[in-house]
């Protein structure tokens with residue numbers, strides 16, 4: 094009987110751990126963000142100032158806007174590797190038209206984003222090519238287009254109305270921060286409150302079930318990529334205003350930061366679950382990690398190392414292995 | 422070998438799956454485990470097979486303590502489990518699936534697996550069960566029943582002295598069930614101890630020597646087959662006698678009414694002869710036939726999931742051409758697919774989200790969560806779905822209740838026609854009766870139902886007419902009044 098008692102005690106312990114792991118999972122991104130803030134604030138008094146907070150918001154805006162669309166893509170169980178190139182293409186479209194159009198250069202930029210995203214979406218949905226491959230191809234093709242147009246030379250943006258709208262500040266708050274947070278809020282509402290959002294989650298949770306239940310899966314998938322393109326267009330505008338130019342290298346490697354931000358925010362690559370709130374946290378974590386390490390003066394090589402480790406650690410802790418089942 | 426489990430207890434979080442349950446498996450004996458969905462049958466077998474670990478209790482194997490760390494460890498001691506869920510890997514061959522964890526036994530001198538020896542060994546096992554499958558075939562070309570047979574072979578491939586079979590007959594058609602029951606009989610005569618789980622009491626009474634009844638994780642009792650009648654057994658499982666018949670009395674179909682749905686000049690294959698079929702309001706039309714005979718094709722075509730090479734479909738006099746499932750739902754055809762997990766329900770979604778999925782209620786661009794909840798609550802009360810709340814994930818429900826959620830999802834769309842494929846797979850007797858009652862009530866409301874099922878008594882018990890398909894052809898349509906004999910139906914099918 095003593096034997097049985099010890100078996101019971103031994104099995105009760107992991108159960109309690111599972112319970113706390115559940116909590117840890119939900120709150121880990123928030124916890125990580127807080128820890129980073131405390132560490133950097135204790136290492137540099139410049140970190141926790143209103144000025145630096147505004148800089149962080151400004152720095153995170155491009156990443157955030159691009160990550161919003163990719164959150165939809167990933168929740169639907171697909172992937173978008175082309176965001177960096179689409180951002181560059183949209184920034185270029187804006188920069189080339191900014192002189193006649195002024196702030197209205199936003200139309201060609203957003204248009205370029207939507208068209209680029211829609212083409213990927215159409216090939217993916219109706220051409221039945223996996224999104225990984227389609228967007229990998231799109232990444233290269235769109236980057237090639239940008240190089241073709243710019244011949245490698247930057248296209249400068251001097252139009253003051255445009256720079257003010259997307260790169261200026263009001264009452265000390267960067268417009269980029271207002272725009273990106275507004276976009277995040279709208280995306281949050283769309284994902285949680287609209288029929289489209291439900292359909293996106295249903296496709297990620299079980300595409301076959303969604304199809305047989307009467308959801309027009311192909312159309313929804315197409316729209317998701319068009320939306321991702323639109324948001325890349327917006328990100329391109331913010332980026333062009335911030336650097337006052339569209340360059341051939343603009344947005345290179347952005348796709349990896351975007352995916353990292355979405356995943357660190359708790360949206361698994363397997364789809365079906367996740368949200369915009371998590372992505373916002375993920376974006377802040379990645380931005381603050383760079384901002385803080387720069388401020389403290391960490392060796393750039395070590396910065397790479399740290400970012401990679403934080404990414405894997407965050408997923409290691411937050412992933413809900415019970416819900417996912419197969420880890421690919 | 423003899424397996425004796427004593428006082429087995431096991432909890433998952435706050436659910437006590439088993440409470441002080443005993444189980445004894447004797448060599449050369451078939452021991453059936455029966456109980457409602459969620460009674461703990463699978464958990465008990467998984468514990469014996471090392472897949473789950475006990476919280477408390479002991480297991481003896483020929484009087485030696487047996488505490489397997491894993492299913493591999495249990496198999497090495499001669500205890501093999503055939504899982505309730507399908508565990509066949511579609512991209513491997515039949516032989517590779519059977520020997521999946523022991524492929525190294527078939528290595529040649531270069532360390533490569535010899536397909537010839539592998540297929541030979543697999544072929545021998547398949548022959549032992551008299552199953553006609555090519556060991557070199559890819560598993561994705563098999564149907565559910567054949568996959569189940571592959572899993573049984575996998576269990577037998579370790580030469581076990583104890584075989585645990587968890588609902589191995591649930592996915593099988595008429596002939597395959599026979600094959601499995603015969604195989605179980607053969608195992609018994611070879612002196613193997615078999616544990617057998619099934620919701621079909623006919624099977625249990627045919628094959629089992631002893632029966633153990635579980636109820637809500639508690640041990641109710643162990644009986645010799647001759648000592649209990651089916652209705653007593655049911656009372657032990659549910660806690661009350663099975664009132665009324667399992668099948669409701671058939672309601673008459675309104676005479677002379679025009680059909681709601683007609684199918685004209687349809688062909689299953691380009692070279693198959695054309696057939697016509699019609700469905701009346703308030704009627705249950707059964708579809709019988711072996712796999713690939715054409716019945717499932719017709720149902721999938723009506724659901725918009727595939728197209729027939731030829732044929733016209735009219736609904737309420739209007740011609741419809743469902744190209745996609747969404748077209749079918751919009752024209753009033755709801756489809757309940759046969760594979761609950763893979764096609765019917767999004768398992769990570771809540772009960773509400775699943776039930777509201779075909780409707781996706783909205784006010785303007787916004788999803789109408791209030792209406793969705795109302796739909797779910799209606800389904801929960803009208804179908805008597807047992808769930809803590811509408812907001813828990815569906816995979817926390819028992820099999821029978823998940824099936825009711827699936828039915829509720831189809832009904833939420835207020836369809837004209839309901840296509841139902843195998844609605845009671847792996848569903849316990851009580852829930853089955855409730856699902857049958859629900860289908861009956863729906864016909865009273867004027868719904869037309871097409872029911873495809875491999876469970877012939879179910880088809881005979883529910884359908885007004887039965888369309889029998891064979892080799893892609895509509896062989897005959899039987900008016901099921903008075904009820905057709907099972908043997909006659911089988912004769913028409915093969």
Ligand SMILES: Nc1ncnc2c1ncn2[C@@H]1O[C@H](COP(=O)(O)OP(=O)(O)OP(=O)(O)O)[C@@H](O)[C@H]1O
Nearest residue numbers: 433436438457458459460461462463464465819820
């Ligand atoms: N891995 C698990 N996590 C949490 N709960 C579980 C798990 N496995 C089983 N349960 C719960 O334990 C109880 C017994 O489940 P079990 O699968 O053994 O039932 P069963 O008798 O096999 O039912 P069925 O006839 O539906 O297969 C159920 O309430 C079930 O929800």
Ligand SMILES: [Mg+2]
Nearest residue numbers: 462463505587
């Ligand atoms: Mg079970």
